[in-house]
Amino acid sequence: MKTVITYGTFDLFHIGHVRLLRRLRELGDRLVVGCSTDEFNATKGKRSVMPYDQRVEILEACRYVDKVFPENDWDQKPDDIEREQADIFAMGDDWVGKFDHLADQVEVVYLPRTQDISTTDVRQLVKSLHTEQVEEIKSAIDHLSGLISKL
Numbered sequence: 001m002k003t004v005i006t007y008g009t010f011d012l013f014h015i016g017h018v019r020l021l022r023r024l025r026e027l028g029d030r031l032v033v034g035c036s037t038d039e040f041n042a043t044k045g046k047r048s049v050m051p052y053d054q055r056v057e058i059l060e061a062c063r064y065v066d067k068v069f070p071e072n073d074w075d076q077k078p079d080d081i082e083r084e085q086a087d088i089f090a091m092g093d094d095w096v097g098k099f100d101h102l103a104d105q106v107e108v109v110y111l112p113r114t115q116d117i118s119t120t121d122v123r124q125l126v127k128s129l130h131t132e133q134v135e136e137i138k139s140a141i142d143h144l145s146g147l148i149s150k151l
């Protein structure tokens with residue numbers, strides 16, 4: 001039983017996350033994921049749109065994920081690797097080199113990120129859609145005001 005371990009925020013779950021988790025699961029027989037808590041994200045200077053419990057529920061619903069546990073700090077990885085008996089530690093390659101120190105415990109793998117998608121992109125897209133809708137409503141109000149003024 002080969003276990004793969006990874007970590008992340010997985011906010012606004014998107015195709016980049018799905019493709020990474022699928023590739024990670026294909027590296028072994030079991031995939032366990034450390035999901036960053038809201039408190040830990042605050043130390044990363046990140047505030048996720050979705051709260052921790054929702055991000056966990058979405059990860060647990062993903063067919064490639066076998067177990068989700070909280071990631072509370074940077075230093076828990078060696079204990080997690082031991083507890084989960086992980087054989088491979090893997091992340092997207094935006095983290096390349098950052099976790100090489102774990103190589104004395106596990107095989108460390110960095111996989112290419114999925115291009116042209118990120119949580120920030122999704123957040124910007126939603127924001128732009130909202131802005132468009134606000135503008136449409138404003139012009140409808142202006143149009144109606146014009147009609148009313150002619151009554």
Ligand code: C2G
Pocket residue numbers: 007008009010011016017020036071074090091092093094095112113114115116117118119
């Ligand atoms: N990812 C990817 N392709 C994308 C976006 C993300 O492959 N287009 C990968 C990242 O490389 C990472 C994982 O998906 O391996 C989760 O990404 P984030 O949720 O952004 O995780 P992050 O906030 O970087 O937290 O201790 C490690 C940290 O918890 C990682």
